[in-house]
Each structure stands twice: as C-alpha cells, then as structure tokens.
Amino acid sequence: MTTPLPNKPVRGSNSGIAIMAVFDLLGRKWNMRVMWELNTKALSFRELQAQCDGMSPSVLNARIKQLTEAKLVCRSQEGYKLTELGCSLMDTLNPLRNWAVEWEKKLRK
Amino acid sequence: MTTPLPNKPVRGSNSGIAIMAVFDLLGRKWNMRVMWELNTKALSFRELQAQCDGMSPSVLNARIKQLTEAKLVCRSQEGYKLTELGCSLMDTLNPLRNWAVEWEKKLRK
DNA sequence: AAAATCGCTACTTATTTAGTAGCATATCGT
DNA sequence: ACGATATGCTACTAAATAAGTAGCGATTTT
Numbered sequence: 122m123t124t125p126l127p128n129k130p131v132r133g134s135n136s137g138i139a140i141m142a143v144f145d146l147l148g149r150k151w152n153m154r155v156m157w158e159l160n161t162k163a164l165s166f167r168e169l170q171a172q173c174d175g176m177s178p179s180v181l182n183a184r185i186k187q188l189t190e191a192k193l194v195c196r197s198q199e200g201y202k203l204t205e206l207g208c209s210l211m212d213t214l215n216p217l218r219n220w221a222v223e224w225e226k227k228l229r230k
Numbered sequence: 231m232t233t234p235l236p237n238k239p240v241r242g243s244n245s246g247i248a249i250m251a252v253f254d255l256l257g258r259k260w261n262m263r264v265m266w267e268l269n270t271k272a273l274s275f276r277e278l279q280a281q282c283d284g285m286s287p288s289v290l291n292a293r294i295k296q297l298t299e300a301k302l303v304c305r306s307q308e309g310y311k312l313t314e315l316g317c318s319l320m321d322t323l324n325p326l327r328n329w330a331v332e333w334e335k336k337l338r339k
Numbered sequence: 340a341a342a343a344t345c346g347c348t349a350c351t352t353a354t355t356t357a358g359t360a361g362c363a364t365a366t367c368g369t
Numbered sequence: 370a371c372g373a374t375a376t377g378c379t380a381c382t383a384a385a386t387a388a389g390t391a392g393c394g395a396t397t398t399t
Binding site for chain 2: 141143144149150192210223
Binding site: 150165166167178179181182 | 345348
C-alpha cells in the first residue's frame with residue numbers, strides 16, 4: 122500500500138480511453154433509463170417523459186441532445202428511437218437484466 | 231403519439247424493478263469507474279482515489295459506502311476489493327469494453 | 340375558430356459533486 | 370522515544386447538475 126496522491130490517469134494501452142467515455146455517458150442520471158425505454162419502441166418527447174416517471178423536460182431535452190450527439194439516439198417520424206449503435210449498446214447491456222434480479226435476491230438475504 | 235403527462239411507471243412484470251435499481255446505482259458518477267479500478271486489484275483508499283483521477287475523498291467515501299451497502303465492494307486486509315457479486319457485475323459489464331472501441335471508431339467517422 | 344396537444348425553452352430551487360484543509364491514528368527511520 | 374511521513378476519513382464551501390413549474394409558438398382535433 123504505497124502511492125502518494127499526485128498521480129494522473131496514465132492508462133498505458135489507450136484502449137482504456139474509450140471505456141472511460143462510456144462511463145462518463147452511462148454514469149449520468151437518466152441516460153441508461155432513456156435508452157432502455159426507447160429499446161422497446163420509438164417514443165415522442167412527452168411519451169418518453171412519461172415513461173421516465175415524469176422526469177423534467179429540461180433534463181430530458183439535455184439527455185436527448187447528448188445521446189443524439191453520441192449517435193445512440195435519433196429522431197424519426199415515429200418519434201425518438203435508438204440508432205443501430207444504440208441498439209447494439211442495449212444488446213451488450215442486456216445481460217444486466219438478469220444480473221439485476223440475482224443481485225436483488227442476494228441483497229434481501 | 232398519444233399519452234398525456236400524468237403517468238406513473240406501472241411496469242407490470244415487476245422484473246423491471248430490479249433493473250431500475252441498477253440504473254440508479256450505475257447511473258451515478260464514479261460508481262462504475264471505482265468498480266472498474268477495483269476489478270484489477272484491491273486498492274487502499276488513497277490508491278483508489280489516485281486511480282480515479284484524484285476524485286474528491288468525500289465523494290469517494292460516499293461511493294464506497296453505497297457500493298458496500300450494495301454488497302458489491304468490501305474491505306479487506308489488502309484494501310478495498312470487489313465482492314463475488316461485484317465481480318459478477320463486472321463480468322456482465324465486460325463486453326462494454328469492446329463495444330466502447332467500436333463506438334469510438336464510428337463516432338470519429 | 341376554440342380547445343387541446345405537441346416539442347421545447349426559461350426560469351428557480353434542490354440535490355449532487357468538486358475541491359481543499361485538516362484531524363486522529365498508524366508506521367517509519369534515527 | 371521522537372519527529373516525520375502516510376493513511377483513512379470528515380468538515381466545510383463552491384461549482385455543477387437535476388428537479389420542478391410555467392408557458393410559448395406550432396400543429397392537430399373538435
């Protein structure tokens with residue numbers, strides 16, 4: 122157990138950089154949730170808001186903007202929906218669903 | 231496109247509840263990152279802080295508390311480390327690593 | 340043409356995170 | 370034994386983010 126404080130990231134392989142960006146994105150309130158709801162079907166702004174427990178429109182707007190810039194969500198005739206890239210993210214995130222129920226079981230114990 | 235605003239979650243199957251808790255946990259700054267760093271090896275408080283770009287100790291403390299209550303992290307002789315449950319979460323999250331690099335590629339295009 | 344609904348912005352307040360200082364305990368070298 | 374250094378962590382303030390509410394201009398419905 123050594124290591125003083127003054128240490129910057131210095132992740133050698135640089136392959137670590139990408140995952141950090143993902144953490145920034147997903148580690149933000151609502152982003153996963155919004156995508157999760159859109160994974161079912163395209164939704165209009167207000168539908169999406171309703172699905173997300175009535176989250177405030179200002180924040181929803183900001184999230185949509187961020188997810189759109191990240192090319193995970195886009196707008197279409199039927200409303201907001203996931204892009205291919207967005208779908209692929211939800212696919213890799215899908216196992217979380219099952220993990221979640223196992224986790225909940227063990228927490229109750 | 232219908233649906234007025236006043237609508238609460240009402241997720242029928244109740245299996246949706248668990249994933250929402252996961253979103254609350256992971257959708258919070260630093261939680262994924264902290265676990266990611268611990269996935270490599272056990273770390274002391276200050277080591278962990280250094281690995282996480284010098285995140286403020288007050289926040290780190292809060293995160294550790296939350297992750298500990300969630301039984302994903304625990305303390306040991308060697309420092310803080312992931313529990314079995316925590317490891318299993320990182321395992322299911324592992325594919326994110328590869329998704330992240332693909333995502334980055336397509337973003338640059 | 341009136342009423343309702345839409346996507347969204349503008350604002351204020353509440354909650355969360357960042358940033359810094361420092362205390363109490365433990366370990367180390369002399 | 371003594372001071373020097375390191376550790377885990379708390380306290381406090383400032384900055385950033387989210388919640389909450391009102392409402393505008395545009396479209397759609399009646």
